Amino acid sequence: MGRSAGASVTAIALAAIVLASTLAGCGSSGSGSAQLAPGATVKIGYLASLTGFCSTFSQEYVKGAELAVRRANEQGGVLGHKLQLIVRDDKATPTVGVAQARDLVLSGGVKYLAGTCSSAVGKSVEQLVANPSHVIYALGVSDPTVFSAGPEIYAFNTIPTAQIEGRNAAAYIRAHPQWKRIAVMSEDYSYGYQVTAAFRQAMRGSGQTIISQDYLPSGGTDYTPYIDKVLAERPDAVYSTVITEDTVTLVKQGLPLGLFSKTNFFGIMDYGTIDAMPQPPVGVQGYTFYPSSSIYHTPFARELEALSPAVANGGAAGDAFNQIQLIVQGIEKARSTDPTKVRDALAGATVQTVQGNVEIHRCNHEVAMPIAMGTIVGPGHALAFAHFNPLRLVDTNKYFEC
């Protein structure tokens, strides 16, 4: 072989190597190498709403995420990679959330994101991570439109959306055909409107009438006029989507006015709110879509309870725990840290959560988390705080339209 022939072979070999490298790159990520180097840390950016709307639960989210990361690292990490949690304040504001996410991804080398309590932030960040960054984003928000773009998205939802919640509430009300006149009390922001819309749609043809729907001001301090108004209409049942600390205000002001005794009340009652109430609405039918640990009594739950009852029951900690778990299990299932491979491995898979094993719907990446329902009882029924007894876990798979 002559000298020129040798040079040609070398050039062809080099070109082949470059081409192979390029092709490998094309199939993975748009921002640098998709697969982490052996021993490198898996960085997870966590968007916590430390200030602004829903800041009251921010520390619970962070503690749940920290617990999940610590737990994974104690077990050796994932595929030999240790996890690192980087917490950022999204202020529950889309522009801030996107800026934080962009910084984490572009400057921090983050390929996994989780968190936010705000659907608006979630929607904005989802669009950022889908293109061009290709970053896995695990979050728990109610807005179904965040996940409506189809199976190509990189986001995964860890709580039932407003659509699922509304359909489940309608199923409960329809199961009581003797209740003819239904009043609805909702939060006056997108969550309340979306749940109510889904509820109304699912109630069609039931023969029951929705006599009123009132949107109460979020963070309001006086709901008395609205409660008086609803009771004056003499409904057979009231369905409430008034959530978080507003539930406390509704219950405190509704109890003396007879909201829970003059009519059949059914509504969202997170453990973090009912166990904080000096006087919980005992006997009322409640539900929660958050994984309040005391409901489930799993090993994860006991670890959450060890942090504090408030963290465990608030539900936010359990949700954050699930988000980190989802990322870890995705990497394990994909046998790769490449976000695109992780996405493909998670879609349609069954993952372990605080609530047990649940399916991730392939069509929209929503995790079919169960909804916990039951009659509220006071402290002393096996638990030291107000809770549901008997408790029923509703399989939400039947409400999906994939």
Added chain:
Amino acid sequence: MSLATFIGQLFAGLGLAFVLFFTAAGLNLVWGVLGVMNFAAGSVYMLGAYLTTSVIARLGASALGWTVALIAVPVAVAALGAVAEVALLRRTYRVQDENRQFMLTLALSYLIAGAIVLVFGTHFRTVSLPGALNGGWNLLGATLSRYTVVTIVLGLLVTVGIWLGLYRTRAGLLTRAAVDDREMLAVLGVNVDRLYSAVFAVGIGLGALGGVLIAPQGAVSTNLETTALVPAFIVVVTGGLGNMTGALLAALAIGILQSFAALHDATLAQLTPYVVMSVVLGARALAGRRGWSLTGLRSPRGEPAAGSTAG
């Protein structure tokens, strides 16, 4: 509308009105006399609510606990207000720089809110009422929350107290005089600095009292700041800057109309404060008046207080 519904909505509206009035009255007093628009009013209200949860946690939700909270919390917050006035605000009067006053009270509001998060955390807190105030009373078929009735009674007492303080005491006389002509008052030998500190403290104390009263009605959270400040400003602007009677009438109008508007539409009810304010301001503009001077702090001539710019 049945009589029971009418009574229920009326009492709910009155309860709403008096809680609004406490914060607005504090804001108005400080504006009327000092010419300072206190942007920390929402934080003060929130501080009153948080301190109440602490007092009740220590003394229990008993009559004693609530009596102590009702007196000690506004007094303690008023004392803090006096310190802030002496140490910070006083420096801004001489330069008559409203921007500086605005920035200062805004900074104070952030400081108070930050301190609350540091001390109490971000999770909401709740307190219960004494047993006697739990539950409802029946009046002609309407169920009235006992606590709402107590709030209304307290509101009336405080309103009478403010009126007596302003019109039946020497301190009130001096306060009203300070609205009209601070310099003349100083020339007459009155210690205006001390008077200003006292007025600021009372204004802050009234705001804190609103926080005390709201604490057992719902969840005490960091969201309280914004939920209090905007409605209080609306009441003050609607009633006429510096006009205490106007503020009371505005709070009553907004509270009662909001309550009855809720019968038709909850969204409409939330718009009520803005609608009332727009109508009143529009009517004022049409009438060519600069504000109603019924029996408020302002002079009968309706001239703005010293250092103020709007009427």
